[in-house]
Amino acid sequence: MRTYLDHNATTQVRPNAVAAMTEVMARVGNPSSVHADGQGALARVELARRVVGKALRARPEDIIFTSGGTEALNLALHAAISAGGVHRIIVTALEHEAVAATARASGLPVETWPVNADGVVEISWLADRLASCSGDDGRPVLAMMLASNETGTIQPVQEAATLVRDAGGLTVVDAIQAVGKIDVDFAGLGCDYLAVSAHKFGGPQGVGALLAACNAPMARHHHGGGQEKGRRAGTLNVAGIVGLATALEEAVSSLDDFASLAIQRDKMAAAIRAVAPQMIEIGARASRLPNTLGMSLPGWPGATQVMALDLDGVAISAGSACSSGTSKGSKVGTALGLPEDASQGFVRVSLGWNSKPDDADAFIKAWTAAYARAALPSKQMPEEAVG
Numbered sequence: 001m002r003t004y005l006d007h008n009a010t011t012q013v014r015p016n017a018v019a020a021m022t023e024v025m026a027r028v029g030n031p032s033s034v035h036a037d038g039q040g041a042l043a044r045v046e047l048a049r050r051v052v053g054k055a056l057r058a059r060p061e062d063i064i065f066t067s068g069g070t071e072a073l074n075l076a077l078h079a080a081i082s083a084g085g086v087h088r089i090i091v092t093a094l095e096h097e098a099v100a101a102t103a104r105a106s107g108l109p110v111e112t113w114p115v116n117a118d119g120v121v122e123i124s125w126l127a128d129r130l131a132s133c134s135g136d137d138g139r140p141v142l143a144m145m146l147a148s149n150e151t152g153t154i155q156p157v158q159e160a161a162t163l164v165r166d167a168g169g170l171t172v173v174d175a176i177q178a179v180g181k182i183d184v185d186f187a188g189l190g191c192d193y194l195a196v197s198a199h200k201f202g203g204p205q206g207v208g209a210l211l212a213a214c215n216a217p218m219a220r221h222h223h224g225g226g227q228e229k230g231r232r233a234g235t236l237n238v239a240g241i242v243g244l245a246t247a248l249e250e251a252v253s254s255l256d257d258f259a260s261l262a263i264q265r266d267k268m269a270a271a272i273r274a275v276a277p278q279m280i281e282i283g284a285r286a287s288r289l290p291n292t293l294g295m296s297l298p299g300w301p302g303a304t305q306v307m308a309l310d311l312d313g314v315a316i317s318a319g320s321a322c323s324s325g326t327s328k329g330s331k332v333g334t335a336l337g338l339p340e341d342a343s344q345g346f347v348r349v350s351l352g353w354n355s356k357p358d359d360a361d362a363f364i365k366a367w368t369a370a371y372a373r374a375a376l377p378s379k380q381m382p383e384e385a386v387g
Contacts, residue, residue: 001313002313002314002315003313003314003315003358003359003362003366004315004352004359005314005315005316005349005351005355005359005363006315006316006317006348006350007291007350007351007352007353007355008149008177008291008292008317008348008350009317009350010199010200011199011200011201011202011352011353011354012202012352012353012354013199013203013204013243013247014202014203014246014247014250014251014353016246016247016250017203017204017243017244017246017247017250018243020242020243020246021204021239021242021243021246024041024044024238024239024242025239027040027041029041029042029238030235031044031045031235031236031238032225032227032235032236041236041238044238044241044242045065045236045238045241045242046060047245048241048242048244048245048246049063049065049241049245051245051246051248051249052196052209052244052245052248055248055249055252056179056184056185056186056194056211056248057185057186057187058186058187058211059214061214061229062186062211062212062213062214063209064209064210064211064212064228064231064232065207065208065209065228065232065236065237065241066207066209066210066232067206067207067208067237068197068198068199068205068206068207068208069098069174069176069195069196069197069200069208070098071210071221072195072196072197072208072209072210073096073098073099073102073143073172073174073195073210074098074102074221075210075221075231075232076143076172076192076193076210076212077099077102077103077106077141077143077172078102078219078221079193079212079216079217079218079219079221080141080172080192080193080217081108081141082217082219083217083218083219084139084170084216084217085139085217086108086138086139086140086141086169086170087108087109087137087138087140088108088109088110088111088137088139088140088141089103089106089108089109089110089111089140089141089142089143090110090111090112090113090126090129090141090143091113091142091143091144092112092113092115092121092144092145092155093112093113093114093115093121093331093334093335094115094119094148094331094332094335095143095144095174096145096176098174099143099174103143111129113125113126113129113142113144114335115335115336117336118153118282118283118285118286119148119151119153119282119283119286119294119335119336120153120154120155120156120283120286121144121155121156121160123156123159123160123163126142126160126163126164127163130163130164130167130169133167139168139169139170140164140167140169140170141164141169141170141171141172142160142161142164142169142170142172143171143172143173143174144157144160144172144173144174145173145174145175145176145178146173146174146178146184146189147175147177147178147182147288148177148283148292148294148332149176149177150282150292150294150331150332150346150348151282151283151288151292151294151332151348152177152283152288152290152291152292152293152294153282153283153286153287153288154178154286154287154288154289157171157173157189157191158188158189158190161173161189161190161191161192162190165190170193170216170217171190171191171192171193172191172193172194172195173191173193173194173195174195175195175196176195176196176197176200176208177200177289177292178289179196179197179200179201179248179251180200180201180202180247180248180252180258180353181200181251181255181258181289181290181291182255182259182289182290183255186211191213192212192215193211193212193213193216195208195209195210195211196209196210196211196244198240198243198244198247201247201248201251201353202247202250202353203240203243203244203246203247203248204239204240204243204244206237206240207237207241207243207244208244209244210232212231220232220233222234251353254353258290258291258353259290260290261290261291261351262290264351264355264357264359264360265290265292265293265349265351265360267360267364268293268349268360268364269281269284269293271364271368272364272367272368275368275371275372276297276371278298279295279296279297280295280296280297280298280338280342281293281294281295282294282296282336282346291350291351291352291355292348292349292350292351293348294332294346294347294349295346295347295349296333296338296342296343296345296346296347297347297371297376298339298341298342298345299341299376300345300371300376301344301345302318302344302345302347303318304374305318305345305347305367305370306318306347308366308370308374309363309366309367309370312366312369312370313362313366314362314363314366314367316347316348316349316350317347317348317350318346318347318348332346333345333346349363
């Protein structure tokens with residue numbers, strides 16, 4: 001029997017979401033059609049929109065359904081650049097390639113906001129940078145994660161959005177890993193755009209949403225019909241949208257249960273540290289998602305760890321699923337300035353809504369056995385490098 005511990009890549013679809021999608025798929029109707037069948041489909045979409053708005057404290061009319069988190073982030077940055085008149089982009093050192101690559105492709109100047117030793121950005125850097133800019137530098141847009149997909153560290157989005165707003169700029173928030181795992185309040189964060197992806201909290205793959213404040217600039221990223229009030233063309237994925245809303249409602253109602261996963265996360269970290277004291281637990285001193293353990297073992301490549309555990313029936317990852325297959329060290333390791341062998345030794349263990357205590361035990365057993373077989377030379381990291 002396999003043990004799945006890569007829930008930050010994708011998690012199991014919740015049974016209630018499957019049931020809701022199955023019911024929708026047994027019907028027919030394009031929500032853009034004016035006949036009764038089409039209007040029935042539209043009613044299900046609009047109900048889902050209200051559910052998402054309630055869960056994330058957003059107005060239903062400010063929610064744009066998309067094909068996933070990547071499209072939502074691209075749409076937000078495109079809107080900020082095309083309609084928002086921004087002239088420069090600030091991204092944190094931890095951003096997913098859906099943000100980082102889009103920023104690079106924009107042709108605008110891109111600045112990277114560094115992280116500290118715990119994998120968290122420091123507000124003082126942003127305050128100093130914004131204060132030092134003149135009117136000639138142009139309007140900024142800040143793109144930042146609410147929670148890291150690799151380490152789970154939670155970033156100071158509300159404070160950052162306030163600074164950027166006071167400087168006349170816009171803020172795009174990647175809340176893809178945070179939604180359904182911690183409380184997310186769109187209105188309270190004060191950002192202009194916020195991206196969501198269903199498959200991270202128990203909805204189906206291939207559907208997401210962009211939340212855009214009522215005064216946030218908007219521009220189409222691709223053209224076609226007038227769906228989503230002309231903001232995002234294309235026939236709506238009715239079943240997927242209903243699955244997203246069903247899963248989100250369930251996830252938000254059980255945040256206390258999800259928070260208890262921190263017990264299993266910390267148990268795994270303590271067990272690994274007991275046999276490998278040189279292990280670096282990234283973000284251990286910071287606020288983190290309760291389900292995510294990002295750790296590095298110098299001298300033992302993360303890809304090798306992943307393969308060793310996979311052969312023993314345990315699924316973990318060596319970082320973001322979207323960057324798998326590359327030979328580079330973890331983006332987190334590079335951002336933290338870890339030595340190359342430590343950066344290469346990064347792995348992510350992520351629990352999910354349906355994880356059981358036995359899953360943590362299976363990971364500990366498989367990892368410690370693989371570590372013993374690896375016969376690695378003892379190597380202590382400098383104390384200051386340990387997060």
